[in-house]
Amino acid sequence: MTKSRRLVFHIPALIGGGAERVCVLIANEMARRGHEVTLFVWNGQGPNRELVDGRVRLVSLDLAAEHGRFGKILTLKGVFRTILFLRREQPDAVFSALDFANALMAVALLLARSRALFFPSYHAASQMKVGGLAYTVVNLLDRVTARRSTKAISVSNGIGQDLVQRGFEGSRVVTIYNPLPSPARRSHERYAWEDRLAEMGEGPVIITLGRLVAVKDHRTLLEAFSRLDPSRGARLVLFGDGPLRTELQDYAQSLGLSERVLFAGYVNDPAACYAAGDLFVLSSRTEGFGNVLVEALAAGIPIVSTDAPHGPREILKDGTFGTLVPVADPGALAQAMTSALDASHDIEALKRRSRDFDVTTIGEDYERLLAP
Incomplete structure (x- = not known):
């Protein structure tokens, strides 16, 4: 095992999605391995909050979210507060999940002048078939994320190939499958x-x-x-x-x-x-x-x-x-x-x-x- 590190795991919210659950499970596992782990979210409400291990410090910005989404004003506010968080915490490594969150975290790391290792993870193939300004923004965010990332994590080989097509260097893309959660039933009462x-x-x-x-x-x-x-x-x-x-x-x-x-x-x-x-x-x-x-x-x-x-x-x-x-x-x-x-x-x-x-x-x- 490597020496203990200060790790930050970031997911926008803890709604009942697969990527959110994976982020929590990995944060729990890395805490179990002796790392100092912080789960940093913009909104801490949702079913996956129940899965957070007691060894993981949960930090929430408590921004209002609807189905895990934030409006433009709150997004800008979230990025600003993320920059402050990174400057204060000085993590050794940051893991993030979901495309747009990855891009915003890359921007925040750059503006915070953080030297943390950065591992954005991707859970879905790119479905963006847009033109005009939207296409320019998406491509720009991809380039920023690709440049700032230490390694980009793809959850399948197919996603990895998609990332390369989006401009990520193949040598900086690694496939790590999602983990299996505990198989134990959580309630013995009949639903x-x-x-x-x-x-x-x-x-x-x-x-x-x-x-x-x-x-x-x-x-x-x-x-x-x-x-x-x-x-x-x-x-x-x-x-x-x-x-x-x-x-x-x-x-x-x-x-x-x-x-x-x-x-x-x-x-x-x-x-x-x-x-x-x-x-x-x-x-x-x-x-x-x-x-x-x-x-x-x-x-x-x-x-x-x-x-x-x-x-x-x-x-x-x-x-x-x-x-x-x-x-x-x-x-x-x-x-x-x-x-x-x-x-x-x-x-x-x-x-x-x-x-x-x-x-x-x-x-x-x-x-x-x-x-x-």
Whole structure:
């Protein structure tokens, strides 16, 4: 292990997202390894706050946020206060997550004249196809971040290739997969959604976890589910919340699925979610990594996933540990779901694969970044 360092981990907010959870888990692990760790956020409210280890110092600017987003005035205020924070704390290294936060942290480090090592991490492929002034600003921020970073962390090889295309030097991009959170159930009390699920019948349970946003493509999942043989009695549970919840509920009703689909909302207890499932399905159009796939492997649940760029194929080893289907193809997804429900599966092999993403293993990769 390297000598103890003063480390700052930065994520804008602690809302219930995968990147936010990863940031907290890595901060916890580095504190466990003896480093002096500060988790620096602009807004400290949200489900992931519950996961912060007592050895990690949480510093929040308490700026108002809506779904993890800040307005222009508060963003400028946040950058100014971040500069003051960096000047005061004088960290040895700064880790940040999410594209825009990475860029703002790079600017703050430069303006604070900080000599800290800087490791921005990227959890999604660039989707910016813009022109005019917006294109100029995005490119400028990328160049600033690339120049200031010590190493850019990509959560999959595909994201790493994307970063190189965006102007990052290949030698300064390193792929470190996201860690697996603790598999333990956090509450022994029965959740209300478990009672609602039991009232829906006795058939196999198909689950998915993720924000209810367009990129997760729950519409394709709902359409695919509607094509399953009704005599099977399968039930579908969507764990997660987001702006498309009402729209998706209406779509499920239009497909005649209201009695077979449960919108459980965000549940900050993944182990309880996976314990309910017989099959896990990911219908995303794009994924930087796919934390939920690793969690499903650890729970020993068979998996069907779209072959979304970039994470699923890497996690599932080209389909060795789960079925890959084309993106936005409800027919192929329905067929794969049917086959997976009918097939036998090597549950122990799935669990063994998940151990490649153990937080202690991933912590070693982060530790190596700090080595002189």
